Amino acid sequence: MRAVLVAAALALAAPAVAKPAAATTKAFPFPTEAHTLPNGLRIVFVPYDSPGLVAYYTLMRVGSRNEPEPGRSGYAHFFEHMMFRGTPTHSADEYGQTITRLGLDSNAFTSNDMTVYHLYGPAKALPTIIDYEADRFEHLAYNEEQFKTEAGAILGEYAKSASNPEMILDEKISETAYTKHTYRHTTIGYLDDVKAMPSGFTYSREFFRRYYTPDNATVIVAGDFDKKETLAHLTKAYGTWKGKLDAAKIPVEPPQTAARTAHVAWKSPTLPRLYVGWHTPGASDLTATAVQAVLDGYLFGPTSVLHSDLVLGRQLVDNLSSEWERARDPYLFGVLVRVKKASDIDTVDEAILAEIRKLAAGTVDSARLEAVRSNLKYGAIARLDTASRVAVTLARTTAQTGDLEAMNKLYARIDKVKPAELSAFAKKWLTDANRTTVTLTTGGEK
Amino acid sequence: MKGSQLSAISFQLGLCLVASTALASTPAIAGGSPAVVSLPADDLPGVALALSFHAGAVDDPPGKAGLTYLTARVMAEGGTEALSAKQLLETLFPMAADVRVRVDKEQTTFFANVHRDHVQKMVAILGDIVAHPRFDAAEFARLRDAAINDVEKRLRQGDDENLGKEALAELMFRGHAYGRLTLGHASDLRKLTLDDVKKQAMRVFSRDRLTIGVAGGYSPDVIDKLKSAVAILPETGAPLVEIALQQPHKPRVRIVEKDGGSTAVSIGIPWSLTRQSPDFAAWMVARSAFGEHRQMHGRLMQRLREMRGLNYGDYAYIEHFEQEGGEAVTAQTGRGRRQGEFTIWLRPVQNENALFATRAALYELQRSVGEEPFSDAEVERTKGFLDGYVLLFAQTDARKLGFALDDHALGNKRAYLENLRADIAKVTTADVNRVWSKMRALIPQLEIVMVAPHAAELKKAILENAPSPMHYQKDAQGNVPKKPDALLAADKVIEKLPLGATGDADVDIVPVGKMFE
Numbered sequence: 002m003r004a005v006l007v008a009a010a011l012a013l014a015a016p017a018v019a020k021p022a023a024a025t026t027k028a029f030p031f032p033t034e035a036h037t038l039p040n041g042l043r044i045v046f047v048p049y050d051s052p053g054l055v056a057y058y059t060l061m062r063v064g065s066r067n068e069p070e071p072g073r074s075g076y077a078h079f080f081e082h083m084m085f086r087g088t089p090t091h092s093a094d095e096y097g098q099t100i101t102r103l104g105l106d107s108n109a110f111t112s113n114d115m116t117v118y119h120l121y122g123p124a125k126a127l128p129t130i131i132d133y134e135a136d137r138f139e140h141l142a143y144n145e146e147q148f149k150t151e152a153g154a155i156l157g158e159y160a161k162s163a164s165n166p167e168m169i170l171d172e173k174i175s176e177t178a179y180t181k182h183t184y185r186h187t188t189i190g191y192l193d194d195v196k197a198m199p200s201g202f203t204y205s206r207e208f209f210r211r212y213y214t215p216d217n218a219t220v221i222v223a224g225d226f227d228k229k230e231t232l233a234h235l236t237k238a239y240g241t242w243k244g245k246l247d248a249a250k251i252p253v254e255p256p257q258t259a260a261r262t263a264h265v266a267w268k269s270p271t272l273p274r275l276y277v278g279w280h281t282p283g284a285s286d287l288t289a290t291a292v293q294a295v296l297d298g299y300l301f302g303p304t305s306v307l308h309s310d311l312v313l314g315r316q317l318v319d320n321l322s323s324e325w326e327r328a329r330d331p332y333l334f335g336v337l338v339r340v341k342k343a344s345d346i347d348t349v350d351e352a353i354l355a356e357i358r359k360l361a362a363g364t365v366d367s368a369r370l371e372a373v374r375s376n377l378k379y380g381a382i383a384r385l386d387t388a389s390r391v392a393v394t395l396a397r398t399t400a401q402t403g404d405l406e407a408m409n410k411l412y413a414r415i416d417k418v419k420p421a422e423l424s425a426f427a428k429k430w431l432t433d434a435n436r437t438t439v440t441l442t443t444g445g446e447k
Numbered sequence: 448m449k450g451s452q453l454s455a456i457s458f459q460l461g462l463c464l465v466a467s468t469a470l471a472s473t474p475a476i477a478g479g480s481p482a483v484v485s486l487p488a489d490d491l492p493g494v495a496l497a498l499s500f501h502a503g504a505v506d507d508p509p510g511k512a513g514l515t516y517l518t519a520r521v522m523a524e525g526g527t528e529a530l531s532a533k534q535l536l537e538t539l540f541p542m543a544a545d546v547r548v549r550v551d552k553e554q555t556t557f558f559a560n561v562h563r564d565h566v567q568k569m570v571a572i573l574g575d576i577v578a579h580p581r582f583d584a585a586e587f588a589r590l591r592d593a594a595i596n597d598v599e600k601r602l603r604q605g606d607d608e609n610l611g612k613e614a615l616a617e618l619m620f621r622g623h624a625y626g627r628l629t630l631g632h633a634s635d636l637r638k639l640t641l642d643d644v645k646k647q648a649m650r651v652f653s654r655d656r657l658t659i660g661v662a663g664g665y666s667p668d669v670i671d672k673l674k675s676a677v678a679i680l681p682e683t684g685a686p687l688v689e690i691a692l693q694q695p696h697k698p699r700v701r702i703v704e705k706d707g708g709s710t711a712v713s714i715g716i717p718w719s720l721t722r723q724s725p726d727f728a729a730w731m732v733a734r735s736a737f738g739e740h741r742q743m744h745g746r747l748m749q750r751l752r753e754m755r756g757l758n759y760g761d762y763a764y765i766e767h768f769e770q771e772g773g774e775a776v777t778a779q780t781g782r783g784r785r786q787g788e789f790t791i792w793l794r795p796v797q798n799e800n801a802l803f804a805t806r807a808a809l810y811e812l813q814r815s816v817g818e819e820p821f822s823d824a825e826v827e828r829t830k831g832f833l834d835g836y837v838l839l840f841a842q843t844d845a846r847k848l849g850f851a852l853d854d855h856a857l858g859n860k861r862a863y864l865e866n867l868r869a870d871i872a873k874v875t876t877a878d879v880n881r882v883w884s885k886m887r888a889l890i891p892q893l894e895i896v897m898v899a900p901h902a903a904e905l906k907k908a909i910l911e912n913a914p915s916p917m918h919y920q921k922d923a924q925g926n927v928p929k930k931p932d933a934l935l936a937a938d939k940v941i942e943k944l945p946l947g948a949t950g951d952a953d954v955d956i957v958p959v960g961k962m963f964e
Contacts, residue, residue: 101744104835122835149928153756153920160709160795164607199922269604372541379543
């Protein structure tokens with residue numbers, strides 16, 4: 002009942018929209034205001050001119066990276082689903098009905114390094130959102146029957162993509178490139194582990210205890226809201242949340258010393274796939290991250306030499322897509338190619354390696370480097386056009402290092418990347434011994 | 448250093464105010480040939496440009512399914528007289544912009560969202576793409592290959608959910624102008640020539656079929672420049688295709704036979720409901736309460752996924768819907784159609800539960816027009832949801848423009864989005880149950896597509912009305928979750944629910960290799 006009274010009182014306050022104070026040259030151009038509660042919870046405000054709308058994001062720095070135990074792949078994602086299964090105060094039904102009645106678009110997603118819960122909709126719903134979200138993060142309570150039923154939905158989520166060969170290809174790439182680190186498995190998890198999920202109730206509670214702690218969480222509020230009232234409300238609602246992050250140790254991946262290859266024989270007709278990737282530094286290495294952000298477009302983008310040659314010119318390739326993302330730990334930089342004929346896989350592979358050798362030898366097209374820089378900047382602006390996209394961008398860019406300024410630092414560093422740095426990076430990391438090549442063809446033909 | 452300067456300029460502009468979330472930005476509409484739909488210019492950094500033609504897959508000649516789609520792609524990606532395909536990419540890439548094309552049954556829209564730093568360059572490119580396409584032979588060959596692979600390899604083999612939906616669309620609209628896959632049929636695509644493409648462009652991308660759309664932070668000369676760019680297009684094109692009102696027909700069930708561990712299910716029926724119907728808002732509330740897309744509150748989602756763990760999601764639609772990535776869920780634009788449809792989408796279920804899930808969806812439909820009509824609480828909650836959710840439909844100028852273009856394309860006298868929240872607010876529980884009660888007559892005529900293995904066995908089970916018990920997922924000890932008695936009792940009814948298929952002709956089987964051939 003207390004929660005409802007607080008909600009009603011705050012709803013009377015007129016929303017105030019803070020406009021950005023002054024021009025800035027930052028990639029994330031909106032001023033942010035961060036607070037940390039005594040229990041470690043971080044709160045971030047991003048006033049944004051979206052009258053009547055507010056985006057509420059909770060970033061938990063936990064993902065499939067945090068699944069070191071054998072047989073438990075997919076639990077971070079499974080847990081994301083369980084977060085909607087209610088508390089002693091608000092049952093799952095009541096939570097759902099309240100969120101629905103308020104007109105909120107509500108969902109969540111999980112990846113290697115993060116689990117993000119989001120609600121987006123009318124600003125007047127904010128007080129209720131705060132009460133309900135604080136309650137479920139502190140007091141989540143589900144029973145074994147609910148847990149087992151939800152496991153069926155996870156199996157369904159696996160099934161919805163199972164006909165796509167790239168899902169199995171992803172599994173093969175991860176387990177070939179990694180021998181120890183948890184990036185060895187995908188976020189959805191192995192099918193056998195997903196099928197075994199109904200037996201994992203106790204483990205799921207342990208997962209909650211380890212990772213769903215205030216010091217591992219960041220609440221981001223973006224859009225139309227009053228900072229002072231919202232901070233007071235958040236402080237009260239989340240103040241009782243206790244617990245300290247008790248992260249399981251993540252095995253360190255030893256350096257790769259020889260090239261690795263693997264192949265997937267797919268049952269039904271499909272275009273052959275070729276993946277080529279290399280182990281590279283993670284997001285904590287700012288220079289390496291900026292260089293990879295540039296090389297991503299430079300080597301594999303629509304104006305790259307490879308695209309011009311293989312897609313437009315010789316037309317051996319249906320599609321070429323870069324496979325890189327900022328990651329908390331050392332990750333993979335690579336390219337996924339849909340080749341038209343299996344007999345051309347070797348030719349395409351060789352073209353990719355030749356382009357890497359050229360770069361490592363010091364040949365850099367500086368005009369194209371500038372074009373990539375320009376693309377990254379205008380792309381970033383275009384992605385910040387709603388309160389929700391502002392909040393999710395901040396969550397996604399903060400998740401790896403925990404630094405709210407990560408996006409600004411990255412783009413500032415991208416601005417300074419020199420041609421010689423691209424070559425040096427290629428020479429150091431994009432080597433034969435550090436490479437993983439995975440192919441997929443129908444029935445194993447080649 | 449050049450890069451630093453660029454950074455300073457672009458990010459400052461990025462700071463400008465964002466679009467107002469008001470749903471109403473009354474568009475200015477200028478008739479003529481071409482017509483122009485423009486939202487008032489604002490101070491935003493982005494500009495949305497669109498050239499929308501009243502043309503689409505319905506214009507594909509017999510034996511040339513996919514021609515309009517391929518023509519539009521060759522125009523959008525294959526270069527212009529001034530720029531080769533490669534040069535086009537090199538020009539667009541630094542702007543982080545691209546010209547995209549959306550081809551639907553009756554609408555083809557070339558559109559670009561661009562930072563206003565580059566709007567003049569983009570206006571010239573967009574104009575050239577439509578008025579001076581390169582029609583390059585190598586690009587034609589590449590894009591025809593891509594279209595064939597998309598049908599043969601992706602849709603038939605690697606994307607069961609969309610396979611089910613598109614198979615249902617062809618089943619529902621068999622013999623109708625909507626009856627062939629927009630992407631094309633593989634054997635037709637193989638025969639298409641560059642000459643076909645050039646002729647189709649002249650036939651359907653004419654000024655009388657064109658509407659220019661502009662929104663965002665544009666300068667006043669943009670509209671005139673686009674108008675003069677398209678002045679070279681033929682004044683008139685081929686006559687518009689008649690869109691007859693499609694009637695439902697048999698078979699009741701089509702099984703698209705394909706190996707796999709799960710079954711994709713799509714259910715639907717053609718109908719005449721449009722956004723201009725006075726009952727549209729009531730239908731929308733009913734639809735949301737029954738099966739809102741990717742939200743938890745609909746009955747289908749609650750009962751199939753939440754209570755039984757059957758699959759990932761279960762939704763219902765009262766107009767054509769296509770799943771796209773990102774936030775496109777809330778902005779279904781560029782797909783204005785004069786012929787409507789009602790559909791249900793069950794995301795893949797384990798094969799052993801395929802029949803049960805299909806029956807469960809029909810069971811919930813029957814209950815919703817029988818012993819369990821929508822309650823006041825359900826309707827109030829759903830109205831509350833839509834009141835907020837609809838705000839998200841038009842957050843950017845590009846989306847507002849899309850809705851305004853659709854209104855114009857369909858000849859809507861009354862702006863759809865502008866009035867939607869007010870219309871929803873007026874809906875009563877009685878309205879919801881009154882409109883939804885029409886479903887009673889439709890249920891026996893619904894057409895069902897299942898993408899499943901072992902089609903002959905499945906067909907036999909359907910025709911014999913064999914029971915299909917619910918299989919709950921087991922733990923390592925073989926135990927299933929304990930369920931309330933009421934749910935288990937409902938399971939017993941559902942497992943025997945007649946599917947409405949009795950004679951051999953009620954269920955047909957199509958091997959997946961024959962789909963879209």
